[in-house]
Amino acid sequence: MHPIPTDSDPFRRLVAIMAALRAPDGCPWDREQTHATLKQYMIEEAHEAVEAIDSGDDQDICEELGDVALQVVFNAQLAAEQGRFTIDDVMQAICVKLIRRHPHVFGEEQAATAADVLKNWEVIKKAEKAEKAAESGEPKSVLEGVPRSLPALHRSHRVQEKAARVGFDWPSASEAFPKVEEELRELQQAVQNESPTEVAEEMGDLLFALVNYARLSGMRAEELLHQAVNKFESRFRAMEGRIQESGQAIEQLTLEQMDAVWNEIKRKQL
Numbered sequence: 001m002h003p004i005p006t007d008s009d010p011f012r013r014l015v016a017i018m019a020a021l022r023a024p025d026g027c028p029w030d031r032e033q034t035h036a037t038l039k040q041y042m043i044e045e046a047h048e049a050v051e052a053i054d055s056g057d058d059q060d061i062c063e064e065l066g067d068v069a070l071q072v073v074f075n076a077q078l079a080a081e082q083g084r085f086t087i088d089d090v091m092q093a094i095c096v097k098l099i100r101r102h103p104h105v106f107g108e109e110q111a112a113t114a115a116d117v118l119k120n121w122e123v124i125k126k127a128e129k130a131e132k133a134a135e136s137g138e139p140k141s142v143l144e145g146v147p148r149s150l151p152a153l154h155r156s157h158r159v160q161e162k163a164a165r166v167g168f169d170w171p172s173a174s175e176a177f178p179k180v181e182e183e184l185r186e187l188q189q190a191v192q193n194e195s196p197t198e199v200a201e202e203m204g205d206l207l208f209a210l211v212n213y214a215r216l217s218g219m220r221a222e223e224l225l226h227q228a229v230n231k232f233e234s235r236f237r238a239m240e241g242r243i244q245e246s247g248q249a250i251e252q253l254t255l256e257q258m259d260a261v262w263n264e265i266k267r268k269q270l
Contacts, residue, residue: 014069015087018077035075042071043149100124122165142166153222156211173216176209183209238265 004016021030045067052060076087101124104111111117129140142165146158163169170176183206190198211221239261243250250258 014073015077018070018073022077022081030074033074033078035078038071038075038078042068042075045071119165122162151222153207153211153225154220156208157215157220157222160212160215170212170216173213176213176216180206180209180213235262235265235269238269 004013004020006013008016018030021027024031045064049061049064049068052064055061072090073087076085076090080086099106101121102117103109103124104117104120109120111120125145126140126142129144143159143162146155146162148155150158160169170179183202187199187202187206190202214221214224239258240250242261242265243253243258253261
């Protein structure tokens with residue numbers, strides 16, 4: 001048995017629980033995990049936290065944030081067992097970073113608006129990256145810091161934001177829209193050419209251009225697509241329900257029959 005302190009602060013209690021789970025006589029599943037096997041859970045828990053935030057349910061948000069915190073503590077415990085770093089090192093590092101990147105709060109810099117804060121943040125990050133690049137001998141880029149594992153629409157938005165902060169951007173959304181039309185024409189030409197390789201490339205270019213237009217319009221393509229998927233799912237489920245109520249099975253209907261029900265539901269939802 002591993003006695004867990006009840007008089008310590010909740011964070012230290014979580015750290016103690018995680019250490020107990022990883023102990024030789026702890027949980028077999030927890031003991032088998034590595035940084036690599038935990039990656040999927042880090043991603044899943046972050047997405048579940050975002051979904052809880054979207055729901056507006058405080059109990060769900062609280063629970064899902066706890067699950068995200070667990071992933072941080074879990075990975076830090078693995079590193080501590082190997083003598084690489086501890087959870088205290090993780091917390092200390094983020095404290096130092098936050099103070100360094102907020103000189104307008106903890107120093108003498110001035111930042112009256114959120115835009116000023118982002119500008120200062122990028123300058124500081126650029127200096128940090130340059131220092132790391134000099135130490136490692138690797139070339140630096142303003143696009144560094146955007147994880148490749150991000151969902152593609154989100155990653156596109158972040159890459160475009162970073163390029164924009166050094167002036168590589170369309171002046172406005174209206175001036176970016178012709179690029180969307182250009183990419184659509186190129187996709188249509190690829191389809192006519194019956195070239196799967198060209199179609200795939202041009203489809204990606206069109207999506208990237210649409211993300212750019214959405215960003216310059218003050219929107220996020222990732223959220224817009226989620227909304228579109230949610231709308232489709234809602235209408236599809238309503239169509240299924242309507243068909244079931246009629247005593248039919250959806251698999252038995254033709255596309256035309258399903259379309260008729262779909263359009264009826266769509267008219268009522270507008």
